[in-house]
Amino acid sequence: MVTITDIAKACGYSRATVSKALNGAPDVKKETVERIQECARKLGYHPNAAARALKVGRSYNIGVLFSDTSGVGLSHEYFSRIFESIKKEAEKQGYDITFISQNLGTMSMDYLEHTRYRSCDGVVIASADFHDPAIVRLGESDVPTVTLDYQFDSRTAILSDNVQGVDALVRYVYGKGHRRIAFIHGELTSVTQKRLASFKKTCMELGIQVPPEYILQGIYHDPKSSGLQTRALLALPDPPTCIFYPDDFSYIGGMNELERQGVQVPDQMSTVGYDGIHLSEVLRPRLTTYRQNAERMGAEAARLLIEEIEQPDTWLPQQITVEGQLLEGGTVAEPD
Amino acid sequence: MVTITDIAKACGYSRATVSKALNGAPDVKKETVERIQECARKLGYHPNAAARALKVGRSYNIGVLFSDTSGVGLSHEYFSRIFESIKKEAEKQGYDITFISQNLGTMSMDYLEHTRYRSCDGVVIASADFHDPAIVRLGESDVPTVTLDYQFDSRTAILSDNVQGVDALVRYVYGKGHRRIAFIHGELTSVTQKRLASFKKTCMELGIQVPPEYILQGIYHDPKSSGLQTRALLALPDPPTCIFYPDDFSYIGGMNELERQGVQVPDQMSTVGYDGIHLSEVLRPRLTTYRQNAERMGAEAARLLIEEIEQPDTWLPQQITVEGQLLEGGTVAEPD
DNA sequence: ATAATGAACTTAATCGATTAAGTTTTAGCA
DNA sequence: TGCTAAAACTTAATCGATTAAGTTCATTAT
Numbered sequence: 181m182v183t184i185t186d187i188a189k190a191c192g193y194s195r196a197t198v199s200k201a202l203n204g205a206p207d208v209k210k211e212t213v214e215r216i217q218e219c220a221r222k223l224g225y226h227p228n229a230a231a232r233a234l235k236v237g238r239s240y241n242i243g244v245l246f247s248d249t250s251g252v253g254l255s256h257e258y259f260s261r262i263f264e265s266i267k268k269e270a271e272k273q274g275y276d277i278t279f280i281s282q283n284l285g286t287m288s289m290d291y292l293e294h295t296r297y298r299s300c301d302g303v304v305i306a307s308a309d310f311h312d313p314a315i316v317r318l319g320e321s322d323v324p325t326v327t328l329d330y331q332f333d334s335r336t337a338i339l340s341d342n343v344q345g346v347d348a349l350v351r352y353v354y355g356k357g358h359r360r361i362a363f364i365h366g367e368l369t370s371v372t373q374k375r376l377a378s379f380k381k382t383c384m385e386l387g388i389q390v391p392p393e394y395i396l397q398g399i400y401h402d403p404k405s406s407g408l409q410t411r412a413l414l415a416l417p418d419p420p421t422c423i424f425y426p427d428d429f430s431y432i433g434g435m436n437e438l439e440r441q442g443v444q445v446p447d448q449m450s451t452v453g454y455d456g457i458h459l460s461e462v463l464r465p466r467l468t469t470y471r472q473n474a475e476r477m478g479a480e481a482a483r484l485l486i487e488e489i490e491q492p493d494t495w496l497p498q499q500i501t502v503e504g505q506l507l508e509g510g511t512v513a514e515p516d
Numbered sequence: 517m518v519t520i521t522d523i524a525k526a527c528g529y530s531r532a533t534v535s536k537a538l539n540g541a542p543d544v545k546k547e548t549v550e551r552i553q554e555c556a557r558k559l560g561y562h563p564n565a566a567a568r569a570l571k572v573g574r575s576y577n578i579g580v581l582f583s584d585t586s587g588v589g590l591s592h593e594y595f596s597r598i599f600e601s602i603k604k605e606a607e608k609q610g611y612d613i614t615f616i617s618q619n620l621g622t623m624s625m626d627y628l629e630h631t632r633y634r635s636c637d638g639v640v641i642a643s644a645d646f647h648d649p650a651i652v653r654l655g656e657s658d659v660p661t662v663t664l665d666y667q668f669d670s671r672t673a674i675l676s677d678n679v680q681g682v683d684a685l686v687r688y689v690y691g692k693g694h695r696r697i698a699f700i701h702g703e704l705t706s707v708t709q710k711r712l713a714s715f716k717k718t719c720m721e722l723g724i725q726v727p728p729e730y731i732l733q734g735i736y737h738d739p740k741s742s743g744l745q746t747r748a749l750l751a752l753p754d755p756p757t758c759i760f761y762p763d764d765f766s767y768i769g770g771m772n773e774l775e776r777q778g779v780q781v782p783d784q785m786s787t788v789g790y791d792g793i794h795l796s797e798v799l800r801p802r803l804t805t806y807r808q809n810a811e812r813m814g815a816e817a818a819r820l821l822i823e824e825i826e827q828p829d830t831w832l833p834q835q836i837t838v839e840g841q842l843l844e845g846g847t848v849a850e851p852d
Numbered sequence: 853a854t855a856a857t858g859a860a861c862t863t864a865a866t867c868g869a870t871t872a873a874g875t876t877t878t879a880g881c882a
Numbered sequence: 883t884g885c886t887a888a889a890a891c892t893t894a895a896t897c898g899a900t901t902a903a904g905t906t907c908a909t910t911a912t
Contacts, residue, residue, distance in 0.1 A: 181632060183868055194892050199870055207890060226625055226633050230569035231868035234897045239566065254596045255794070264589050267615060274621020276614055276634060279603060285610020289562055296517060297562050298612060403798040429798075436800040458591070459795065462739040462765075464772040519898055530862050535900060543860060567898035570867045 182225040191219040202227075229276075233299045242270050242485060243280040243295050243303035245318075256401060257457040258427075258474055259307055262328065265478025266304055273486050275301070282314065290314040292321050302485045304328065310370075324488040326481045329371050334497050336488065338481045341503045342371055345470040346378040346424075348506045349452050352468070353422050354386050357514045358450060361388065362420035364409045364430070366400035372426075375454075379424070391418075400426050403433025410434040414441060421450060421515035428453035428460040428469055435463075446513035456507050465510030472504040518561040527555040538563075565612075569635045578606050578821060579616040579631050579639035581654075592737060593793040594763075594810055595643055598664065601814025602640055609822050611637070618650065626650040628657050638821045640664065646706075660824040662817045665707050670833050672824065674817045677839045678707055681806040682714040682760075684842045685788050688804070689758045690722050693850045694786060697724065698756035700745045700766070702736035708762075711790075715760070727754075736762050739769025746770040750777060757786060757851035764789035764796040764805055771799075782849035792843050801846030808840040 184202075188195045193216065201208045201216040208216075233239035244266060246253055254260040267277050280294050280303055291314050295303055302324035308315050310330045319325055319332040331337040353361060363379050365372050376395070383390050393416060399405040406425055410433070413419055425431040431453040435445065443449050446465065453460055456471025480500050488495045520538075524531045529552065537544045537552040544552075569575040580602060582589055590596040603613050616630050616639055627650050631639055638660035644651050646666045655661055655668040667673040689697060699715050701708050712731070719726050729752060735741040742761055746769070749755055761767040767789040771781065779785050782801065789796055792807025816836050824831045 181868090184870095185868075195869080196871075196893075197891060199868095200891090203870080205871090209890060212890080224629070226623065226629050228570070228868050229634050230566045230575065231897090232870080233566035234564070234570055234899090235868080235870050237897080253600050254590055255593060255600070257591060260590045260596055264591070271617055271620055274623065276620065278612055278614060281607055284607055284612065287562065287610065293560070293562050298565050432795070432798045436798070439800060459768070462768045462772070464775060517898090520900095521898075531899080532863075532901075533861060535898095536861090539900080541901090545860060548860080564898050567867090568900080570869090571898080571900050573867080 181228070182223045183228070184225075186223060187216065187219050187225055190223060191216055237299065238301055238489075239299040240275050241278050241298060241300050242266075242275045242482065243278050243298070243300035245280045245291060245303055245305045245308060245315075247308035247312075247315075256307075257459075258455050258472060261474035262306055262478040262481075265475045266306075266482045267478075269479040269482035270486070273482070275482075275486065291318045292323065295323055301489045302326070304481045304485055305330075306481075324485055324492075326485045326488075328477060328481055331499060336484050336497050337499050338477050338484070339499060339501045340371075340472045340477060341501045342374040343378040345454065345472070345504050345506075346375045347382045349424065349454075349468075349470055350379060350382040350386070352506060352508070353450060353452065353512055354388070356450070356512050358422040358512075359388055360394070360418070360420040360515075361390065361422045361424065362394040362396070362413050363390070363424045364396045364398045364406055364413075364426055364434075365424075366398060366426040366430075368397070394420055398426055398430065401429045403430060403436070405433065406430035407433035407437040410437040411441075414438075414443065422512065423449065423451050425451065425453050428455045428457045428467055431460075431467055431469075446511045450512040450515070452512060456504065460507065460509065463509075466507070468509040468511045469507050470504050471507050473502050477502050517564070518559045519564070520561070522559060523552065523555050523561055526559060527551055573635065574637055574825075575635040576611050577614050577634060577636050578602075578611045578818065579614050579634070579636035581616045581627060581639055581641045581644055581651075583644035583648075583651075592643075593795075594791050594808060597810035598642055598814040598817075601811045602642075602818045603814075605815040605818035606822070609818070611818075611822065627654045628659065631659055637825045638662070640817045640821055641666075642817075660821055660828075662821045662824075664813060664817055667835060672820050672833050673835050674813050674820070675835065675837045676707075676808045676813060677837045678710040679714040681790065681808070681840050682711045683718045685760065685790075685804075685806055686715060686718040686722070688842060688844070689786060689788065689848055690724070692786070692848050694758040694848075695724055696730070696754070696756040696851075697726065697758045697760065698730040698732070698749050699726070699760045700732045700734045700742055700749075700762055700770075701760075702734060702762040702766075704733070730756055734762055734766065737765045739766060739772070741769065742766035743769035743773040746773040747777075750774075750779065758848065759785065759787050761787065761789045764791045764793045764803060767796075767803055767805075782847045786848040786851065788848060792840065796843065796845065799845075802843075804845040804847045805843050806840050807843050809838050813838045 184195050184198050187198045197208060198216055201213045254263055270277055278298050278300055280291050282290055284294060305325055305327045319335060326336045328338050329340055365376055396409045398409045413423060425434055431451060438445055438449055445451055453467045453469035456469050460467035460469045520531050520534050524534045533544060534552055537549045590599055606613055614634050614636055616627050618626055641661055641663045662672045664674050665676055701712055732745045734745045761770055767787060774781055774785055781787055789803045789805035792805045796803035796805045
């Protein structure tokens with residue numbers, strides 16, 4: 181490994197000067213800087229991240245926290261897209277990514293301890309139980325954090341615009357003539373609550389009566405659950421003409437159940453999903469859904485986190501709401 | 517941050533003794549070890565990874581390389597499953613994961629340089645262009661590496677059993693009575709070549725004639741491509757009774773095309789996929805496919821890499837072939 | 853009694869990079 | 883020329899942990 185000492189020897193300056201030259205310190209002659217940079221390039225020098233982290237406390241490493249309890253991890257396309265985007269933006273700015281977990285090997289550490297153990301400069305908290313004391317501890321610590329789809333006090337948060345997403349979908353199906361709209365939602369997280377509230381509010385604004393039996397709790401990303409809920413809706417004396425699914429993957433379960441009962445989509449039943457995963461675009465008919473802008477969310481999260489890390493003085497917490505986009509597919513038709 | 521010095525002060529031993537006690541050195545009294553461990557726990561001590569990495573060269577960090585060129589990254593379920601599994605096994609053994617990429621920020625480094633920059637103890641190379649000189653350089657360096665679905669000389673490799681996978685599928689559909697079997701494959705990687713060879717071999721063994729127009733090159737994970745190939749197959753004067761798709765996701769494209777042309781699956785056309793992603797199990801009919809054991813592959817990769825890192829003396833390169841499992845769905849029926 | 857042995861601990865150097873403080877060199881000006 | 887100030891460089895301490903080499907002290911052997 182080429183170290184700063186090798187460069188110092190090779191070009192006849194002290195280690196201090198070499199270090200300063202490579203870091204753009206003001207008290208090194210321009211000519212010297214060039215000579216040292218040239219030398220570093222020739223020898224193939226790259227700084228040792230561990231040494232630098234030890235000395236200055238900064239690691240150029242960003243922690244990413246995807247809760248490991250739920251087990252969903254990166255298999256959700258929404259999260260894998262967010263993750264890829266965080267990674268891409270971080271790398272562009274010279275940061276690496278470390279996954280923050282609990283219980284590394286035999287050492288028992290919580291998220292904050294893991295963060296410190298690796299000297300992470302900050303953490304993006306993406307999918308987690310935000311009431312978990314270990315998460316709260318991290319969020320209240322002095323470590324810069326950015327949360328996704330959740331808001332800690334005085335912290336930066338990136339929020340997907342769930343209110344606008346559901347609102348857009350409701351108005352869209354309303355425009356197609358639907359008045360009997362069912363809403364299957366996922367577990368009651370803060371995101372779910374926003375979607376549900378938005379659904380009710382927009383329906384009210386449009387003068388739509390939503391009977392309570394049209395609002396059902398299911399499970400995110402679980403086609404079995406959405407299949408059962410679909411069956412329940414079909415069995416109602418006065419079934420809906422349009423069903424909202426908690427997400428695109430859940431729609432598959434509904435689609436199967438509808439097909440099994442001989443109900444044609446969209447002629448006899450209209451459907452919409454949520455997320456806009458790749459699958460929704462390759463199904464036929466294409467699923468009408470709302471594509472969350474995961475790419476932008478991830479990039480903003482990384483960008484703002486790095487901003488906080490690099491300019492702590494001028495930093496202020498921000499809340500950014502990222503709009504998605506309604507994808508018009510072929511699963512919504514005018515009701516009879 | 518609690519350091520070893522704090523513990524030394526708190527319990528009246530030297531830093532050396534504390535370090536040795538915590539690392540299980542033989543020349544510390546049992547009683548002392550206990551006292552120091554107790555003290556460390558009380559103070560909430562955790563070693564500083566950077567300091568340790570700097571001193572001993574070991575970082576307890578494993579690099580993971582998913583090529584960034586192709587852009588597929590972790591959005592493929594196969595790879596995200598492999599990744600999750602690597603991560604889980606690594607964490608169990610006390611290792612963190614770092615993504616190895618090229619061009620971190622403004623520094624231009626190749627994969628090997630990035631690996632050294634972060635002092636990674638080893639690298640799992642998962643999805644990459646194995647002919648890329650930067651990958652080859654890493655594979656030929658002194659850094660412990662494990663490749664997935666590719667084999668470098670004198671290196672450990674984890675291989676999905678593509679030969680057995682395709683063989684099992686062919687024999688399965690043969691058992692159902694199919695003799696006219698088409699094979700749409702992906703880009704001609706080493707994996708594809710194995711699958712193709714296995715397909716031809718098994719067909720020959722079973723005495724099946726495969727006309728050349730039944731073997732088509734498509735694109736992995738691309739429903740549009742598989743849709744086109746499906747159309748081509750249907751337009752043949754003597755179309756097949758069964759179509760093999762390059763992967764489950766590609767099947768969606770085929771499925772749509774078949775439906776569009778009014779061809780019923782499986783009554784008028786049997787189909788099989790490859791991978792066994794979640795989606796294949798929630799479609800109706802369930803897709804008959806071959807589930808690659810990504811979990812085991814990832815775990816073995818991490819396990820063997822760590823073995824090489826921790827016991828370099830007794831280490832020998834290994835090739836492990838991981839069998840998958842045929843998932844019998846409902847997309848294969850007896851042909852007319 | 854003295855030396856030898858070994859257990860249990862401490863001292864001090866080290867990993868590679870950074871940086872405050874100190875030193876030398878150069879330049880500027882009367 | 884001589885003095886001062888600024889520029890350009892070096893020295894040396896430091897981050898936290900590890901470890902070879904050294905020290906102390908009790909125990910055993912001769």
